[in-house]
Each structure stands twice: as structure tokens, then as C-alpha cells.
Amino acid sequence: MREVVTVQVGGFANFVGSHFWNFQDELLGLADDPAADAAFRAAPLDMDALYRAGETLQGVSTYCPRLVSVGSRGSLGSLSSSGTSGLSSAAAQELKVPTWSGNVTRSVAKPHGRNLFLESLAEGEQKPSTGDGAGNDSQKSVEDKELVECLENGVNFWTDYTKVQYHPQSLYELNGSWTNFDKFDHYGTAREVVSEWSQMEEMNERLRFFVEECDHIQGIQFILDDSGGFSSVAAHYLENIADDYTNTPVLLYCVRDPVTHGPPRTQRESMTRSLHDAVSFSKLSSFCNLMVPIGLPSLSQSYFSPFLSIQDVKPFHSSAVSAAAIHSVTVPFRLQNAGPASNFAHSSGNIDIGELVHIISGQGWQNMVTALDVAMPAPSLTDGNGLWNIKSLHSLTPEISDEDEDPYSVESLVVHGVMLAGGQRASISQVKDSVCSAYEGRSTKPKFSHLSVSPCPLAIPLPFPSIFRSNIGRHGEILSNHSERTQLPKGSLDVESVPMAARLRSSNAILPFIERRSLSLQKLGVARGTLGSQALRDWGFGKEEIEDMSEHLSKMVRMFHPEDGLTSDSD
Structure with missing residues (x-):
């Protein structure tokens, strides 16, 4: 077995993680359900790669994510830091100030109560199911509708919609950062915390606990909300990981809520954001093997809008799309089949994190940054010659070029749960042949492409937001005859599963993203006498460290201009 350890750091990262683990929990349930789609029951996914088996002190068997989640104090809502429902440690822990002998005033916030969905989970664990008649089915349908409505209108914490049991070592609340503290908003604000x-x-x-019990760890997947101070926390965490686990590859997803892309209120705030993005990117990319920026300024006005009805102001909505994308690109890490994945890639469909890093960085580059493209839902094989529509993939990575004709690009494509035009699930061979033919028909082909295929679609759990438009069918198919005028967005009660495709792409399309951060640091931080250089000093950076960060970013830019590097070397 090749285990994966997952780390989630920051508010939005945990929103994404909550959806991600709900997907996994749903797959576990469907795999054991005799009435479920055969694609779920026969899905060759090894869930042990992400989960660990154990038992409580009372001898009760457990199956928990191999996860370390780091968040603000008070971010667990009604969940305790031990992973059970109850007071969070932020509210329950006594205030102790050993250096102060005077009077202490203690203010304790009212504990957060469980919402209707969490209450239903608790009741379900206590009562056996008795749904064996039409009346009970009808009642359950009404109850499920109430649960969906309660989540759609009342999610305040990522724990409000999680249905997963967590290990006592998994959840950690960080002292010095609070959910209602809005100044933890840039790299320098976390100095005292780290x-x-x-x-x-x-x-x-906590990370060591999960890593050391692995037999053959394949890598660490790290989900980070890099929009504020947690970026600094993660950089220090990643540096420690790089020192302690030298040969363990780290795959870093930097996720952002669309709300964080709002316009700056002042010129100084604009400068601070630019510096934060540059410093954060420079530091984080130094301590991981592969970095994937995720988070568009608006999902509601993106290419996804014909199929998804997303409210950008709701993290519950936007995090679901990011989680679906991360689920898809991690499918190859759990595939059990070992057949050839494509006619144009000399590797199998199931790969581990280290192999993915090797594929994407095949040109010898280190600290690679890749774009993430997603089709949600993935189209059916409906073209006249059965070609799969590559143009259905749209980027979730911001600030990238629309250019898709880089002959030196390297990519890893995952397609799972794709349908045929008649509504049947396409076979693995049909998908492979269709995708390969589509690539052969392109005028400019990638330098190298790896394809992974699975018949298992994205399972939609009950606590999933109502973000599908009315032109999406029960199995994620795109309907041609529908009326958009009067129908409300669909959720888990109307859509059971969705075919997905996701692609990690290393190409010059990512160059604008890197260049912007490199130029920002040079202009605002390196130039003598700028307000930015003073801000960086206030964040704890000296002149040499600033210059090192700037050179690191310049080097990443030069990777995409190898002819310039050769010229300078010859001089």
C-alpha cells in the first residue's frame, strides 16, 4: 500500500477539505451498497491510501482520514478539537497566564450549537434505520430537503457540513489567530504565531504521528488557504517537512475564496496584497515539489457558469468546486488497475505523487507550478466520431494565459465516470481511444501526456451545495431539452453523480502568474526607498532574504525562456 498524508491549513482550505472528505465518505458508503451503481461497487479505488484503520480505547473500530487540519481558534464550530461534537478547545480551555499574578477577567463565547444536518447525523448514529415502506421513504425525502435547505442558508463553519469521523490527532486550532480577527490577512501578520x-x-x-505509521508513504498532499497569514504558517510548516522528510514528495494546492479577490480599498492595501502574493509564492514554491494555484476571482462569471450556478460570496459553494477538482486529480493515487493508460504515454493509469511530480517536471525543473483545468461535468462521448471534447476543460488557476498551444507542455489528464451519448457509462477502452484520437487531431500536441481513466464518477453526498443548473441530469449528463427560466439550481437530491475530468498542465500558460509576482517583488520590495521595502522589513525580512526571494522568482520566469539562460551563460 502507498499511503498519502493530507494537511489542510487555513480557513478556506478546511472548507475545501470538508467537501473532499465528504466525497470519500460517500464513495465508501456506495462501495458497500448493493443497490448502488455498479461503477461505485466495482470501482478500483484503494481508500486505504487516504484512510487509516484503528480503534478507540473502548475497542470500537475506526476508519479515519490520515489528516492534519490547522485552523483559527474558534473555527471548529460545534466540533471539538478531539474530533467529536462538543465544545471546541477555544471555548473549553481555561485561560492560564503563568507570568501574571493579578486579577484575570475571562470572557467565553457561547458555544456553537449543532445545525439540523449535524443533529441528524448524531441521531442516525444512535437509532437503527427503519425505512422499509413508502411512508418512511416519503418522510425521509422531506427530511433530506430540510437538511439541504438548512445548509444552503446557514453554513458558517467548515464543520457545519462535514459527515466524517476525524482522528483525535487531526484537528489543531492555532493560538494567535481567531475566526473573527480580520487582520490576519497578509504574510507578515503571522510572525508571532510561527x-x-x-x-x-x-x-x-501531529504530522509525524500519521507519517511514521505509514508502511510506504507515497507523499503529502497539502491544501493551503494562501490569501493571508496562514501562508506564513504553511511556509514554516513546509520547511520543517522538507527537512524531516527529505525524500517524501509534497504536492501543494494553494486555494483561494473568490471573496479574497475583491478590489483593494486603498493604495496601501493594493501594495500589501501584491507583496503578500509575491512573498507567499516565493516561499511556498521553495518548499514543495509541485504547486497548484486554485481560485478564480469569480466562478459565477467564469466558463463554468453554463453548468454551475455558484454564489461567489458563499465559501460553501466555491470550495465544493475546488474540492471536486482535487478529488479528480488524486484519483490516480488510488487506482488499483495497472493496465496501460494511453497509446502516447509509457506509463500506467495509476500513478503515485512521486510519479506525477516526475511526469510534470520531466524537463528537470524543480519547484514546478502547474495550471489546473477542470470539466465539471465532463462531456459525454457524443461527437460524430466519438472524440472526447478537450475544449471542455477550463482553468481553475487564476491569471494564466488562454494560450493552449505550447508544444513543450507536459500534462497529466484524469477522466472518470464519463458517459456515452445514450446514457450508458463509457468503458475504459472507449474513453482512452476517444481521448487519444482527440489529441492526435490537434495541430499542436503536448510534449508528453499521461492519461488516467476510471469508471467511477464523482459521487454527490447529501451535504453538497445546490450549484448545478437545470441542464444537468441525475447522473451529471448535459441535457439538451430543458427550461432554465423557472427551475431552481439542483443539488444532491437531484444529481447523484457527475462525470469529471481534470488536468494538471505545466506550460507557458502559467507564465503570467509567475511574472506578475516577480515584477511586484522587484518593483515594490527590491527597489531602494519604496514603501514596500519598509513593509517587508516590518514583516521580518532583511535585504539579503528579499533579494534571494526575488532571484528565486526570476529564475522561475527564466525556466520558460531557456534560450535567455543559455545566452547569459555563454556570456
């Missing part, structure tokens, strides 16, 4: 040795050591110990 300088507290005991906190970073606690985070390291």
Missing part, C-alpha cells in the same frame, strides 16, 4: 516554538512543534508531532 515564532512560538511549541505550536510549530505540536503541528510537527
